[in-house]
Amino acid sequence: MKTVVLDKKHHDRKGFNCGVEALNNYLKVMASQQGGKDNTRTFVLEDLGNNSTIIGYYTLTMIPLDLSALPIELQKKHSSAGSAGLIARLAVDKRYAGQGYGEWLLIDALHKLLQASDAVGFPLVIVDAKEGVSAFYQRFGFVPFQDSADKLFITIKEIRGSLS
Numbered sequence: 001m002k003t004v005v006l007d008k009k010h011h012d013r014k015g016f017n018c019g020v021e022a023l024n025n026y027l028k029v030m031a032s033q034q035g036g037k038d039n040t041r042t043f044v045l046e047d048l049g050n051n052s053t054i055i056g057y058y059t060l061t062m063i064p065l066d067l068s069a070l071p072i073e074l075q076k077k078h079s080s081a082g083s084a085g086l087i088a089r090l091a092v093d094k095r096y097a098g099q100g101y102g103e104w105l106l107i108d109a110l111h112k113l114l115q116a117s118d119a120v121g122f123p124l125v126i127v128d129a130k131e132g133v134s135a136f137y138q139r140f141g142f143v144p145f146q147d148s149a150d151k152l153f154i155t156i157k158e159i160r161g162s163l164s
C-alpha cells in the first residue's frame with residue numbers, strides 16, 4: 001500500500017464519506033486548492049481495485065508551537081523551537097472502516113513527518129482530534145495537551161523510536 005498526493009482530476013472526492021461532514025467537505029472543496037497553494041499537503045490511499053476510489057486521506061502542514069500548553073520539561077527543552085508538524089485531518093471512508101486503514105494512514109503520516117523533521121528540524125507532531133477520536137491517537141502514544149483533551153501531541157523523538 002502507498003499513499004499518493006490528492007489529484008482532483010483523478011480521485012473521486014465526491015464519493016468519499018467518512019461520516020463527518022466537515023472532513024468530507026474539506027476533501028471535496030479545500031484540499032486540492034490548499035495543496036495547489038502549498039499551504040497543506042493531502043495524501044490519499046487508493047483502492048487497488050479502482051484507483052480513483054479513496055479509502056482514506058490525511059492532510060499535513062505546520063503550525064506555530066504553543067509552548068505554554070506543554071509539560072514543563074518539554075517547554076524547557078524546546079524553548080527555541082518555533083513550529084510543529086500538524087496532522088490537520090485524517091479520515092477513512094465508512095465502507096473501509098474497522099479494517100486497519102486508519103492505523104495504517106496514521107503510521108504513514110508519521111513516517112512523512114519524521115522525514116520532514118529530519119530535513120528541517122521540528123520537535124513535535126500535533127493532531128486536532130475530533131470528539132471521541134482522541135483515544136485512537138492515544139493508542140499510538142499521542143498525549144492530550146493540558147488545556148484541551150482533543151488536541152494531542154507526540155515528540156519526534158518518540159516517533160523516531162517507534163518507527164525505526
Ligand SMILES: CC(C)(COP(=O)(O)OP(=O)(O)OC[C@H]1O[C@@H](n2cnc3c(N)ncnc32)[C@H](O)[C@@H]1OP(=O)(O)O)[C@@H](O)C(=O)NCCC(=O)NCCS
Nearest residue numbers: 018090091092097098099100101102103129130133135136
Ligand atoms: C478514526 C478513524 C480514522 C479510524 O479509522 P479505522 O480505519 O476505522 O480504524 P482502524 O481499523 O485502523 O483501527 C485501528 C485500531 O484503532 C481502534 N479505533 C478505531 N477508531 C477508534 C476511536 N474512535 N477511538 C478509539 N479507538 C479507535 C480500533 O478499534 C482498532 O483497534 P484494534 O487494533 O485493537 O482492533 C475513522 O473511524 C474515521 O475516519 N472516523 C471519522 C473521521 C474522524 O473522526 N477522523 C479523525 C479526525 S482527527
